[in-house]
Amino acid sequence: MSTTIPTSGRNGSRPLENADLSHWKANLGDPSQKSQGLFSAAFIQETLAMTRRLFIQLQRRPSTLIAGIIQPLIWLVLFGALFQNVPAGLFGESRNYGQFLGAGIIVFTAFGGALNAGLPVMFDREFGFLNRFLVAPLASRYSIVVASAIFIAALSLVQTAAILALSAVLGAGFPNLPGLVLVLGIVMTLVLGVTALSLGLTFALPGHIELIAVIFVTNLPLLFSSTALVPLDFMPQWLQVVASLNPLTYAIEPIRYVYLHSDWTLGSVVLQAPFAGVTLGASLGVLIVFCGVALALIQPLLRRRMA
Amino acid sequence: MAAAVTIENLRKSYGSVIAVQDVSLTIQPGEIFGLLGPNGAGKTTTIRCLCTLSVPDSGRIELMGIPVLEQPQVARRYLGYIAQEVALDKVLTGRELLELQAAIYHMPKQVALGRIEQMLSLLDLQDWADQKTGAYSGGLKKRLDLALGLLHQPDVLVLDEPTVGLDIETRSAVWSFLRQLKAAGTTVLITSHYLEEVDALADRVAIIDQGRVIAAGTPSDLKDKIGGDRITLRIREFTPDDEAAKAKAMLADLPFVQDVIVNPAQGNSLNLVVERQADALAAVQRSLAEAGLPVFGISQSRPSLDDVYLAATGRTLMDAELAAVGQRDLKQEKKQAMKGR
Ligand SMILES: Nc1ncnc2c1ncn2[C@@H]1O[C@H](COP(=O)(O)OP(=O)(O)OP(=O)(O)O)[C@@H](O)[C@H]1O
Numbered sequence: 010m011s012t013t014i015p016t017s018g019r020n021g022s023r024p025l026e027n028a029d030l031s032h033w034k035a036n037l038g039d040p041s042q043k044s045q046g047l048f049s050a051a052f053i054q055e056t057l058a059m060t061r062r063l064f065i066q067l068q069r070r071p072s073t074l075i076a077g078i079i080q081p082l083i084w085l086v087l088f089g090a091l092f093q094n095v096p097a098g099l100f101g102e103s104r105n106y107g108q109f110l111g112a113g114i115i116v117f118t119a120f121g122g123a124l125n126a127g128l129p130v131m132f133d134r135e136f137g138f139l140n141r142f143l144v145a146p147l148a149s150r151y152s153i154v155v156a157s158a159i160f161i162a163a164l165s166l167v168q169t170a171a172i173l174a175l176s177a178v179l180g181a182g183f184p185n186l187p188g189l190v191l192v193l194g195i196v197m198t199l200v201l202g203v204t205a206l207s208l209g210l211t212f213a214l215p216g217h218i219e220l221i222a223v224i225f226v227t228n229l230p231l232l233f234s235s236t237a238l239v240p241l242d243f244m245p246q247w248l249q250v251v252a253s254l255n256p257l258t259y260a261i262e263p264i265r266y267v268y269l270h271s272d273w274t275l276g277s278v279v280l281q282a283p284f285a286g287v288t289l290g291a292s293l294g295v296l297i298v299f300c301g302v303a304l305a306l307i308q309p310l311l312r313r314r315m316a
Numbered sequence: 317m318a319a320a321v322t323i324e325n326l327r328k329s330y331g332s333v334i335a336v337q338d339v340s341l342t343i344q345p346g347e348i349f350g351l352l353g354p355n356g357a358g359k360t361t362t363i364r365c366l367c368t369l370s371v372p373d374s375g376r377i378e379l380m381g382i383p384v385l386e387q388p389q390v391a392r393r394y395l396g397y398i399a400q401e402v403a404l405d406k407v408l409t410g411r412e413l414l415e416l417q418a419a420i421y422h423m424p425k426q427v428a429l430g431r432i433e434q435m436l437s438l439l440d441l442q443d444w445a446d447q448k449t450g451a452y453s454g455g456l457k458k459r460l461d462l463a464l465g466l467l468h469q470p471d472v473l474v475l476d477e478p479t480v481g482l483d484i485e486t487r488s489a490v491w492s493f494l495r496q497l498k499a500a501g502t503t504v505l506i507t508s509h510y511l512e513e514v515d516a517l518a519d520r521v522a523i524i525d526q527g528r529v530i531a532a533g534t535p536s537d538l539k540d541k542i543g544g545d546r547i548t549l550r551i552r553e554f555t556p557d558d559e560a561a562k563a564k565a566m567l568a569d570l571p572f573v574q575d576v577i578v579n580p581a582q583g584n585s586l587n588l589v590v591e592r593q594a595d596a597l598a599a600v601q602r603s604l605a606e607a608g609l610p611v612f613g614i615s616q617s618r619p620s621l622d623d624v625y626l627a628a629t630g631r632t633l634m635d636a637e638l639a640a641v642g643q644r645d646l647k648q649e650k651k652q653a654m655k656g657r
């Protein structure tokens with residue numbers, strides 16, 4: 010392989026210029042006008058390109074996907090077996106622990122995936138690759154967040170499908186079709202919010218060591234302080250309060266409810282929190298607010314290097 | 317014509333370290349501008365501020381008439397940035413990375429396709445375009461990096477130490493490529509601590525030291541300004557100390573000789589600073605012959621940029637580099653650089 014850089018390209022005397030490109034650049038319009046922004050065509054273009062990169066990486070390194078599917082299934086089987094002999098009735102209306110656990114594993118798996126979303130971006134940052142995005146005229150740096158969220162959401166959907174299927178095999182049954190749509194909606198909302206927080210941390214923390222430390226101290230405590238593994242009335246009072254403040258609970262309880270009740274409505278009470286009964290609609294509201302707050306919180310971090 | 321880049325009184329500190337104290341410079345459209353300085357002089361920091369990666373403490377930056385600090389978003393369209401270290405995604409192919417680059421600059425698909433082919437052929441990357449970049453050699457990576465930085469046809473291309481760590485062949489290829497870019501009308505800003513690189517490439521240069529511009533102008537103006545020529549003389553291949561001292565005393569008395577330095581690292585060669593005059597070399601040889609001293613080798617040269625640096629700071633670039641090595645906490649810097657503040 011020669012290392013010379015050829016002195017003339019194919020199109021004649023000015024090999025470095027491209028007529029189409031020059032033409033396009035000349036017609037970009039007044040650059041000071043803010044024609045770009047969230048949900049502009051430019052935003053969609055850059056987001057899709059970043060998402061594509063993540064999927065290419067996954068395709069060429071599928072081990073994350075395989076591990077990501079196997080792990081929750083192991084959880085389901087192991088935890089299900091651990092508590093198999095608990096007398097019926099202790100887990101609310103669920104027929105058995107396996108049925109109770111499915112919702113918890115779905116949410117915890119999606120949550121874990123989203124919480125880790127910042128890691129590859131942190132490595133990009135440490136490696137210098139992220140600078141390519143930061144010096145480019147991105148319509149909005151939220152494209153970095155949205156690309157990660159789309160990727161994680163897609164992974165979570167596959168994982169959720171696997172968990173739903175195995176739960177059904179283990180005798181937990183299946184939510185009805187509107188119930189399934191609700192499950193997917195909940196998973197996506199949670200993923201978007203948590204991915205945003207994870208990327209916020211990525212921009213705020215000094216390096217991947219610190220990010221991993223934060224992920225480490227958040228992940229399991231949030232699991233154990235939610236209703237993923239045991240129902241609220243199983244917990245001591247203080248933990249009930251904590252669990253009622255944990256956003257994971259608001260993702261888990263509606264899913265658990267639609268598993269058991271094909272006649273669910275937004276008004277159905279899904280959680281008996283210490284302060285009040287929480288309806289399904291209110292749970293969704295909490296999740297959406299959580300997601301919106303997370304996205305708003307990270308805005309200054311995304312902007313930081315821009316000003 | 318309006319300047320392509322104007323930087324005025326730039327100042328940037330990291331905690332208590334003042335990385336850039338006061339840098340002002342103007343780059344004309346279509347020129348290659350060199351930023352020369354020893355390690356830690358503040359070259360990268362200056363460039364990071366220009367490229368919207370860092371926010372300076374104070375100062376003003378304008379690029380193609382756009383106030384960079386106020387409108388970074390707009391400035392980015394006109395800017396190409398090639399970092400000191402090549403950062404590629406090793407799982408993706410060269411073509412996939414170029415496609416990603418085209419998308420983040422919002423090129424329409426058709427335009428992007430043509431441009432990508434053009435850059436691949438221009439940088440002789442076609443054979444490798446569909447290989448993962450993890451399999452690329454160092455020179456290939458650098459070429460892809462150039463292709464990525466140039467894909468959107470930036471008006472101003474900024475390269476931080478473009479040839480550091482490259483083999484000689486690739487380095488000269490990069491040089492000739494930058495000359496072509498200039499010929500095509502692109503404004504180029506490079507940093508370097510290689511004197512020859514800046515001397516060979518740059519139309520104009522600013523020498524910075526400890527966060528300040530200590531000299532600026534065309535390389536030949538700078539060299540003319542410090543005046544005088546340099547004569548390097550070796551009496552023997554390895555001249556004994558006493559003979560060197562004797563020659564030094566004798567030559568220093570010549571009316572046109574301004575300074576004589578004995579360089580023990582070069583077998584006691586003598587370095588003379590002389591007024592520029594046609595017969596200086598002959599006159600030196602004549603007086604050596606009169607004193608009965610032989611001449612192993614003698615040459616006359618114009619002052620180099622290193623002499624410019626020496627005149628301004630009292631030390632050579634090499635000395636400054638060596639001194640800088642001991643002072644820096646590289647780990648800490650790397651962390652900080654990532655934070656980009
Ligand atoms: N992120 C940082 N945190 C703390 N100090 C820094 C940081 N970046 C640079 N510095 C300090 O600022 C000064 C200028 O650094 P800079 O990287 O701009 O130099 P440079 O001219 O690019 O050097 P080199 O030739 O080694 O690349 C140095 O003294 C360096 O120690």
Ligand SMILES: [Mg+2]
Binds near residue numbers: 359361400
């Ligand atoms: Mg540098």
